[in-house]
Amino acid sequence: MSSIKITGGSELKGEVRIQGSKNAALPIIAATVLNQGITILRNCPKILDVFHMIKVLEELGSVAKWEGNTLILDTTSVSSTKVSEDSVQKMRSSILFLGALLGRNREVSIAYPGGCSIGKRPIDYHLNSIKRMNVNLLEDNGIIHCHTDKILGTDIFLQYPSVGATQNVILTAVLAEGVTRIYNAAREPEVVELCNFLVEAGARICGKGTSFIEIEGVKSLHDTDFKLSPDRIVAGTYMAAVAVTKGDVVLHDVPIQQIESIIRILDKIGCSIRTGDDYLRIRSYKRLLPYENLRTRPYPGFPTDMQSQLMSVLSLADGKSTIEEKIFESRFQNVDELKKMGAKIVVEESENKAVIFGVERLEGAVVKAHDLRGGAALVIAGLGAVGTTIVKEATSIERGYEDICRDLNSIGANTRYCSENIL
Numbered sequence: 521m522s523s524i525k526i527t528g529g530s531e532l533k534g535e536v537r538i539q540g541s542k543n544a545a546l547p548i549i550a551a552t553v554l555n556q557g558i559t560i561l562r563n564c565p566k567i568l569d570v571f572h573m574i575k576v577l578e579e580l581g582s583v584a585k586w587e588g589n590t591l592i593l594d595t596t597s598v599s600s601t602k603v604s605e606d607s608v609q610k611m612r613s614s615i616l617f618l619g620a621l622l623g624r625n626r627e628v629s630i631a632y633p634g635g636c637s638i639g640k641r642p643i644d645y646h647l648n649s650i651k652r653m654n655v656n657l658l659e660d661n662g663i664i665h666c667h668t669d670k671i672l673g674t675d676i677f678l679q680y681p682s683v684g685a686t687q688n689v690i691l692t693a694v695l696a697e698g699v700t701r702i703y704n705a706a707r708e709p710e711v712v713e714l715c716n717f718l719v720e721a722g723a724r725i726c727g728k729g730t731s732f733i734e735i736e737g738v739k740s741l742h743d744t745d746f747k748l749s750p751d752r753i754v755a756g757t758y759m760a761a762v763a764v765t766k767g768d769v770v771l772h773d774v775p776i777q778q779i780e781s782i783i784r785i786l787d788k789i790g791c792s793i794r795t796g797d798d799y800l801r802i803r804s805y806k807r808l809l810p811y812e813n814l815r816t817r818p819y820p821g822f823p824t825d826m827q828s829q830l831m832s833v834l835s836l837a838d839g840k841s842t843i844e845e846k847i848f849e850s851r852f853q854n855v856d857e858l859k860k861m862g863a864k865i866v867v868e869e870s871e872n873k874a875v876i877f878g879v880e881r882l883e884g885a886v887v888k889a890h891d892l893r894g895g896a897a898l899v900i901a902g903l904g905a906v907g908t909t910i911v912k913e914a915t916s917i918e919r920g921y922e923d924i925c926r927d928l929n930s931i932g933a934n935t936r937y938c939s940e941n942i943l
């Protein structure tokens with residue numbers, strides 16, 4: 521497993537382009553099985569999670585080919601209805617094959633995904649919704665077996681605007697008989713992107729981006745050529761990197777509207793941000809201000825996927841900040857790692873809240889990436905620290921960032937991958 525070595529203290533300057541969106545790519549890759557033919561996905565990020573989804577598709581009988589960042593998928597011969605336990609354990613997003621394969625074959629067997637490092641992450645909303653669509657479900661030894669002779673559209677009321685459950689219901693409903701209405705649907709850009717893709721492929725969907733989505737089932741989908749949006753979390757991560765290094769950077773290919781909540785917070789703590797249609801310039805030239813009452817929320821609120829990166833930034837702010845994690849119950853694993861670098865943070869467990877007392881400097885240390893965004897956040901902390909930081913188990917960062925060292929070094933950072941046994 522690789523590590524990343526960061527020598528802190530460089531000011532970031534220059535221009536960098538943002539890769540395609542991971543969280544848009546994964547459900548769309550699952551959705552390709554709803555069509556028996558060819559899908560072309562442009563601007564697809566070359567990251568571990570995408571490679572994993574492709575592997576599942578290949579196990580099901582698809583053929584995949586890359587041309588640069590264009591992914592060409594041929595799902596004509598998908599015949600299997602089983603997603604292996606290993607696949608689901610390795611990556612939770614494999615659960616999106618539940619709706620997609622059910623839509624295609626009226627039958628699917630898929631392992632129950634366990635919890636993960638950021639929380640328990642149940643799938644009861646997915647299963648309860650799908651059950652309502654005339655699908656029989658049987659759980660046996662951790663495997664969920666679903667089958668039906670006919671998927672029937674119906675009204676689905678989600679208890680919570682779950683991104684995954686909304687996507688799974690959409691995938692199940694696209695080729696169903698009749699109309700499915702989702703109340704309290706997730707409004708995340710990645711749900712909108714899935715709808716855009718499916719509509720391009722011939723689906724009938726209204727209400728994307730609102731909490732009421734209506735899907736009228738169609739008989740079949742057709743081949744599509746689709747370009748994925750840039751990744752809002754990668755954009756936010758690199759903005760956080762500039763914030764801690766007193767830098768001046770232009771980010772290109774930025775989904776500006778999708779990152780308004782991130783721009784708002786970074787602006788409030790003292791960064792100067794100017795936006796264009798699809799680019800932004802961020803400058804940070806003085807000690808940052810603290811921020812009280814930062815809460816993660818469903819979109820358009822502040823994203824849970826940016827919480828760890830903001831914690832790194834606020835560790836160096838001039839005063840006391842608080843972050844409440846409202847989406848996942850255990851997403852503060854970075855606290856102990858940041859403390860090794862000299863951060864002062866207290867977690868109030870009962871409220872899932874971190875109180876951060878900003879320090880004047882962080883010191884380089886050997887720390888461990890517990891999850892994808894937490895790992896990226898430690899790289900950010902390393903950039904803002906004095907001395908050398910080693911982020912161990914950095915492979916989890918490659919799940920979502922094509923090449924975080926390449927991108928950050930292109931704007932003046934001093935980072936490199938190294939193998940664990942060098943340490």
Ligand code: UD1
Binds near residue numbers: 543644682823
């Ligand atoms: C979540 C984030 C998404 C992020 C992704 C990866 C939200 C609303 N969702 O999506 O932005 O990109 O993680 O970090 O911010 N839940 C249940 N039962 C279910 C489904 C969900 O109790 O069947 C709970 C979850 O435990 C969680 C909340 O609902 O507390 C939101 O989960 P959900 O949006 O489904 O998670 P993801 O789809 O993984």
